Amino acid sequence: MSIPTQKPILISGAGLGSLLLARSLLRASIPFLIFERDSSISFRAQGYRLRLSSEGLDAIESVLGPEAFQGFWDKCGKTGGSGVAVIDAKTGSELPAVAKDGNPDKAADERPKFQPEPLVSRGGKTVGISRGDMRKFFLSGCESFIHWSRRVTSYELTSSGVSAVFADGSRSVEGEMLVGGEGIYSKIARQLSQGKLKVYDTGARGIHGQAPTTAFKGLGEGVWRAVDDSNPNGKVFIITNVRSGDMDDPDVQFGWTMGAQPGVIKAPNDNDSMIGTPAADMAKALTAHWHPRLRPLFEEMDASEAAFWKITCSTPTGVPEWPNEPRVTVIGDAAHSMTPAGGIGANTAVRDSALLGRLLAEAGGYKNDVTATYEREMRVYASEAVKTSYGLARAQFGVSIDENSKTV
Missing domain, CATH: 3.30.9 (D-Amino Acid Oxidase; Chain A, domain 2)
Known part of the structure; x- marks a missing residue:
C-alpha cells in the first residue's frame, strides 16, 4: 500500500513575500509550487532600495536561519547616522x-x-538592500519550484484542496492551500475577501x-x-x-x-x-x-x-475582515498595500511570510486553522503599519483618500 503524497502549498506571485515564504517551506520540507506572471526574475525593473527595520530583519533571520542569514546580512548595506x-x-x-x-x-x-x-535597525546602522538583490537571494534553492509566465486569475476549491486558475483558463495541480502574494492587483485577494480588500x-x-x-x-x-x-x-x-x-x-x-x-x-x-x-x-x-x-x-x-x-x-482604517477560507489566504501587498513613506511595506510583507511559514512548519503543512490564526495575528500589526504609512504619506505627499476614492 502506497503512502499518500503530500500535496503542495500553491503560491501566486514570486515577489519578496512569496519567495521568503517559499524559503520557509523549503526549510521545513513542505512541498510548494510558485506561479509567476513574468517570464523570468529579470523581466522588469526591480524598483528602489529597501530599508529593513528591526522587525523586518528579525523576520528574515527567523526564516533563513543563522547561516543563510549571515549571507543575506553580508549583502546588505549599512549606513551611519540615526535619521x-x-x-x-x-x-x-x-x-x-x-x-x-x-x-x-x-x-x-x-x-x-x-x-x-526610526531608521536605525541593527548595530547603530540604517540597513538596506536593493529589491533585486533581495529577491535573488530569497530565490536561491527555490528555482526548480517556480513556473514562469503563469498568471493566476482565480482559484477553485475542490473536495480535498484547491487549484489555481490561470489567465488561459487552464488549472494547476491540486494543492493543499493557496497563498496569494501577487501584489496590489491580486485577483486572489479580490475573490477571497469578496471585494473587501481594496487598493486606493x-x-x-x-x-x-x-x-x-x-x-x-x-x-x-x-x-x-x-x-x-x-x-x-x-x-x-x-x-x-x-x-x-x-x-x-x-x-x-x-x-x-x-x-x-x-x-x-x-x-x-x-x-x-x-x-x-x-x-x-x-x-x-x-x-x-x-x-x-x-x-x-x-x-x-x-x-x-x-x-x-x-x-x-489600502484602507487607512486597517486590514478588513472577511469570512475565513481555510485553504486560501494572502500576504504582502495583496493583503495590505502601503505607500512608500517610511519604507514600511516590505518589512510588513516579510513579517507575513515569517508568521505564515512558522504556522505551517509547526503544523507540518496545511491544517484547518492555519489561515485563520495567521489572518488574526496579521491584521493587528499590518493595520497599524497601514495607518502609519498613510499618516506619513499625508505629510510627505499631501494625499487624502477615503472609502469613496478611486481604486486600482
Whole structure:
C-alpha cells in the first residue's frame, strides 16, 4: 500500500513575500509550487532600495536561519547616522531639526512637516538592500519550484484542496492551500475577501532613478531627503541612502526615489510601469533648478533604470475582515498595500511570510486553522503599519483618500 503524497502549498506571485515564504517551506520540507506572471526574475525593473527595520530583519533571520542569514546580512548595506537629514533642494543647505530658539513646535514652520522615522535597525546602522538583490537571494534553492509566465486569475476549491486558475483558463495541480502574494492587483485577494480588500490610488506618482556613487559625493554618508517647495503644482522631494563603503567605486550605483504631490508627476498615459528615457527626462526637468550639490544625481543618472511608480494605499482604517477560507489566504501587498513613506511595506510583507511559514512548519503543512490564526495575528500589526504609512504619506505627499476614492 502506497503512502499518500503530500500535496503542495500553491503560491501566486514570486515577489519578496512569496519567495521568503517559499524559503520557509523549503526549510521545513513542505512541498510548494510558485506561479509567476513574468517570464523570468529579470523581466522588469526591480524598483528602489529597501530599508529593513528591526522587525523586518528579525523576520528574515527567523526564516533563513543563522547561516543563510549571515549571507543575506553580508549583502546588505549599512549606513551611519540615526535619521533623515533634510536638505533644501534649491540652496543645498540642511534644514534644522528644531527651531533656532530650540522650540520644536516652531521648527514645524521652518522646515517641511515630516514625522520622524526610526531608521536605525541593527548595530547603530540604517540597513538596506536593493529589491533585486533581495529577491535573488530569497530565490536561491527555490528555482526548480517556480513556473514562469503563469498568471493566476482565480482559484477553485475542490473536495480535498484547491487549484489555481490561470489567465488561459487552464488549472494547476491540486494543492493543499493557496497563498496569494501577487501584489496590489491580486485577483486572489479580490475573490477571497469578496471585494473587501481594496487598493486606493492616492493620485500621487513618483520616479525611481540610479546614478554612479561618485554623483553622491556632494552629500556624503547618511540618509538624505531633499525638498523643493517652489514647484507651482506642488511639493517635490527625493530620498536617498548614501553608504560610505561604496562611495569610491564607480561601478556601483546608488538609487534615489522621487515623490511629489498629486498632479506634479504625470507618466505618459498614466502608465506607471513605463521605464527609461521618459521618466529620466521628467526627473531632470523637475530638478533643473536644484542646487549643484544635488544636480549630479540627475545629470549622471542611468536613464535605462529610471521608472515611474504609482503611490497606492489600502484602507487607512486597517486590514478588513472577511469570512475565513481555510485553504486560501494572502500576504504582502495583496493583503495590505502601503505607500512608500517610511519604507514600511516590505518589512510588513516579510513579517507575513515569517508568521505564515512558522504556522505551517509547526503544523507540518496545511491544517484547518492555519489561515485563520495567521489572518488574526496579521491584521493587528499590518493595520497599524497601514495607518502609519498613510499618516506619513499625508505629510510627505499631501494625499487624502477615503472609502469613496478611486481604486486600482
